[in-house]
Amino acid sequence: MSDPAMPARFEKLSAPWQWCLLFVLSALVAGGLEFLGMPAALLIGPMVAAVVCGVNGASARVPEPAYLAAQGVIGCLVAMAIAPQVIAGFLERWPLFLGVVLATLIASGLLGAMVGRWGALPGTTAVWGSAPGAASAMVVMADAFGADARLVAFMQYLRVIFVSLSAALFARLFVDTSGVVAPPIDWFPTLRLPDFPATVAIALVGAFGGRVMRFPGAALLMPILLAAAYQLTGLGTLQLPEWLLAASYAAIGWTIGLKFTRPILAHAGRALPHVVLAILLLIGFCAGLGVIMAPVFGVDALTAFLATSPGGMDSVAIIAAASRSVDLSFVMTLQMARFVIVLVFGPPVARLIAGRMKG
Template sequence: MAIDPEPPSRLASFAAPWQWLLLAALSLVIAVILEVAALPAALLIGPMIAAIAVGVSGATIRPAPSLFVAAQGIIGCMIVSAIEPALFRTLLSGWPIILAAVLSTLAASSILGAMVARWGSLPGTTAVWGSAPGAASAMVVMADAFGADARLVAFMQYLRMIMVSISAALLARIWVDTGDLAHEAIEWFPRLVVPDFPMTLAIAAIGAFGGRMSGIPGATLLGPLVLGIPLHLGLGLDLQLPEWLLAASYAFIGWTIGLRFTRPVLLHAARSLPQIVAAIVVLIGFCAAIGAVLAATFDVDPLTAFLATSPGGMDSVAIIAAASGSVDLSFVMTLQMTRFLIVLLVGPPLARAIARRMSRGSS
């Protein structure tokens, strides 16, 4: 079933600068409201919600892909700055449990995707690809090559990212005492340190854009890690990430995700939306149960374990973990990266096999 073209809207008739101004203003208002409510990652969630609102209202603006890549490079550097040598010992000592957690998540998402495809009204094998817990971009490309509806796959992938981001931020608000953090003054424009700041920008740019040139899905986030971790841990390089740079990166990531939601896509997915949302909620709950096991095994707090196992995007999870204050960002991102690499290798072939099996069964 084809998706109907975007209907004309009053917002679409506005010039691009006015649309950007509206998006920026709405993002600021929502972010301030969330900050006042002490919700972690308000600088990500606010722009994301604002982008969904203007996207559904017919906005035609989209962030340049290069800005999204640059933003992921900055988030990669933020992850690098949180990595500690002691974590690798933890990872090596508990690798059987971590591997079991990753494979369990992959199996659960595959089963849920097959169930949505069987019981829902999504065309073809779209639900299988949309439920796969891999890099969203990788799954969209693979789905399109296999004949599934790529736009609906993107809708499912990014809807899950949004639901995970909001649920994780709400849980962080409940579990983390932000009373002291709320009174800490944020230095938005600190003195830039040489060579720390220039090296941070270089690692972000070379790692992210080099990763994109490699053609490997997710390499825009992994590139800065591959380049930065040896420099940070081996040579003792300190990365400087001023708040204004992080806030801009959060906004571009939130806008890129939110603007993918348009009215035609939402209307097309409306019939299957209850099944899609139910599958995402079940998957989040399943990952939370795995997180409870990890919390007891590795002696980490429940929020750290939840973020480490949550089926959202690595960049959004990293932002929420960093904004939560007491979360062990190093532990969260090590597990997220481990799952990402395994899913990157196993996810597309597994989804393709399930999709092919379902196609034979329905023929």
């Protein structure tokens, strides 16, 4: 049984001690998840640590400027995926990519609506939580559009885990991936001039400029637009060192996790069976799309499965690279195309479905 006095004891700690404990716990959890090869460990670790502190009465909160700056960095990270070769690959097979992406987006929206209809989660929250891919961006945008970011994060990152495990399991039927490991992380690379200062400037100007606009999601969308323009016009190359990404992930994870309370955590636990069912249905639907794609468009089964896998882009890339038979360009082009399209069409689809549910 939990100790009802525990929150009160935690609240008696001074702010510096609360932050110290939160930082240490975040490092331990993130390190453990990285050791286990868990995707998005640098985001999930701080979020889990913040949930533990939040439900036990922590009063520490991430300052809004730090949260906005973190959104700007995430926006630049999204823009790095919008490369000329990805756009060229999309244009070559745009009917296929657009059809698959829109089918996945509609299916995820309907599954989110089902979760909302079951009463497990509020309608808008369920729809945002079911949106495929771009988990960190979806959490940020869901918060901007009025959904409960805590429960959206719960759904999104639970799906990332399921998708990564299912992709690895499916891949083992075709190729041995036991010797494939992620490349070592260079935490402190040499900072390039003017790329790094330009990237930081774009992140800050875009995020804080978007905040001034008071348009939902603008603090994330403005950096994406500015960074994509900077990169695609040839003005320079974006640079996001791993330490900056880790700090941004931590700021977002802490912001979300510290908002958790014991009633919210209990609510998430009650919704778990419905959420898991929705995740498995979405994975099954995407696998079905892959089965249809494989013979029609002349790609192998593993390529089709990995290309349509709804999330876990990093792990999908590692698994795809393990087999010479996999068309890595096809896989990543479809993944990137969906990533961008979900960012553009996710908000209106979520609002449309949630609005109809309220009606």
